[in-house]
Amino acid sequence: SGPLLDIQHLLRPESTSSSPTQHHPKHASNPKTSDKSYAPWAHKPHCIYPQTAPNKRERFCVHTYHRQYGPSISIIGKPEMATDLLPKLDEDPLSIFLTPTQASEYLTTPRKYDVRPIPGKGIGVIATQKIPQYSTFMFDQASIVVDLEPDEKKSAPEYGRLLHLAVGQLREPVVVRNLSTANDERGLRKRGAELEGDVMETNSFATKVEDAQTKALFPLVSRINHACNPNAFVMFSPSGVSIGIKAYHDILPGEEITISYLFLGLPTLRRHERLEKWGFKCTCPLCSASPNARFASDTRRIRIEEAEKEIIDLWRDGQIQAAIRVAEEAVELMKEEDLTPMLTDEYMMLARLHMLRQEIEESEDYAAMTAEILKNLGFLGPEPDMGEWGLEKMLEAYGEGVIYRA
Numbered sequence: 001s002g003p004l005l006d007i008q009h010l011l012r013p014e015s016t017s018s019s020p021t022q023h024h025p026k027h028a029s030n031p032k033t034s035d036k037s038y039a040p041w042a043h044k045p046h047c048i049y050p051q052t053a054p055n056k057r058e059r060f061c062v063h064t065y066h067r068q069y070g071p072s073i074s075i076i077g078k079p080e081m082a083t084d085l086l087p088k089l090d091e092d093p094l095s096i097f098l099t100p101t102q103a104s105e106y107l108t109t110p111r112k113y114d115v116r117p118i119p120g121k122g123i124g125v126i127a128t129q130k131i132p133q134y135s136t137f138m139f140d141q142a143s144i145v146v147d148l149e150p151d152e153k154k155s156a157p158e159y160g161r162l163l164h165l166a167v168g169q170l171r172e173p174v175v176v177r178n179l180s181t182a183n184d185e186r187g188l189r190k191r192g193a194e195l196e197g198d199v200m201e202t203n204s205f206a207t208k209v210e211d212a213q214t215k216a217l218f219p220l221v222s223r224i225n226h227a228c229n230p231n232a233f234v235m236f237s238p239s240g241v242s243i244g245i246k247a248y249h250d251i252l253p254g255e256e257i258t259i260s261y262l263f264l265g266l267p268t269l270r271r272h273e274r275l276e277k278w279g280f281k282c283t284c285p286l287c288s289a290s291p292n293a294r295f296a297s298d299t300r301r302i303r304i305e306e307a308e309k310e311i312i313d314l315w316r317d318g319q320i321q322a323a324i325r326v327a328e329e330a331v332e333l334m335k336e337e338d339l340t341p342m343l344t345d346e347y348m349m350l351a352r353l354h355m356l357r358q359e360i361e362e363s364e365d366y367a368a369m370t371a372e373i374l375k376n377l378g379f380l381g382p383e384p385d386m387g388e389w390g391l392e393k394m395l396e397a398y399g400e401g402v403i404y405r406a
């Protein structure tokens with residue numbers, strides 16, 4: 001698999017006349033280059049111009065910020081992104097994902113997980129105490145955020161230098177560098193920009209930050225391994241720079257905490273294709289189930305995908321009752337496959353279809369079922385007012401999605 005941030009040839013140094021050391025990342029980790037005059041940034045922002053937009057002279061920079069309470073962060077992207085993000089960099093994940101009562105309980109009870117070696121998987125995260133269903137039990141803040149634009153522009157060498165600088169300017173670059181044990185072609189441990197590129201490749205999350213599609217690295221959460229039917233999932237703060245890990249189910253002491261690196265619901269072959277970039281053979285319970293069980297699961301998953309297309313065709317044909325039957329079948333299959341988050345879309349499809357038949361009561365019931373799942377999963381905030389989330393608001397929230405799918 002090619003590197004995630006496989007950027008080639010398209011960024012060039014800000015000024016060709018500047019001395020080579022000016023662009024040498026090594027100077028970044030030298031504390032002498034830290035200058036308070038760049039406050040609130042910890043170092044002088046380092047900028048280059050993408051070669052693809054020479055007329056625009058659009059800058060692409062590294063901005064590093066040392067959080068007051070928490071790890072430092074380097075942002076690689078347009079300077080406006082760093083400026084807009086600045087007020088959010090000190091956000092407190094606890095106050096975003098928890099109610100005040102939950103936050104004080106979290107702060108006064110021991111941590112419920114441990115980070116340790118897991119046979120065959122490197123390092124992983126294990127529950128050390130019971131983690132109740134739907135509780136948010138682990139938090140992290142981004143250490144590196146990369147605007148994906150240079151990725152699209154394929155400009156590896158300069159991106160590598162920016163990334164190396166971005167990591168070097170963190171208070172603890174080793175926390176990021178330790179996330180890779182990858183070797184190069186000669187079997188030696190990767191170093192420098194190559195190593196940091198590998199870290200981003202295998203550990204970063206795609207997330208929206210200030211409306212930019214970015215890759216963000218969260219070093220603690222990076223230690224969570226993949227499972228196709230995971231027991232936990234990731235929630236992003238609205239800013240995209242904080243995350244919380246939430247339990248889908250009760251997790252018992254000794255159980256490994258897992259998240260899915262992929263969209264949920266894929267059949268085996270497509271999961272394995274997509275997992276290739278992480279370079280491991282998945283041995284999660286779903287992937288190592290008996291051939292019969294895997295076949296049955298794949299059949300259900302493929303049928304769920306087909307059902308989506310069928311529902312839309314029937315809807316277009318005006319066969320609403322038939323579309324409802326197919327959507328109900330998909331709901332049952334999703335339940336069998338334990339794909340709870342996917343039910344929200346399906347229930348809203350059913351709410352919409354029943355609306356078309358003037359069956360308001362059924363429509364309201366399905367909207368309420370969606371709201372209940374969203375509340376449990378935390379997508380309506382830590383203390384949602386459920387009175388607010390009736391049929392009308394749910395249709396509004398899902399309107400675009402449902403219309404788009406139709």
Ligand SMILES: C[S@@+](CC[C@H](N)C(=O)[O-])C[C@H]1O[C@@H](n2cnc3c(N)ncnc32)[C@H](O)[C@@H]1O
Pocket residue numbers: 120121122123124179202203222223224225226227278279280281282283284
């Ligand atoms: C985001 S990291 C997870 C933490 C990693 N195990 C570590 O030691 O830092 C992703 C890497 O972990 C390993 N990994 C994750 N899930 C795995 C699984 N289910 N089975 C085997 N290896 C896994 C793979 O090497 C993958 O590239």
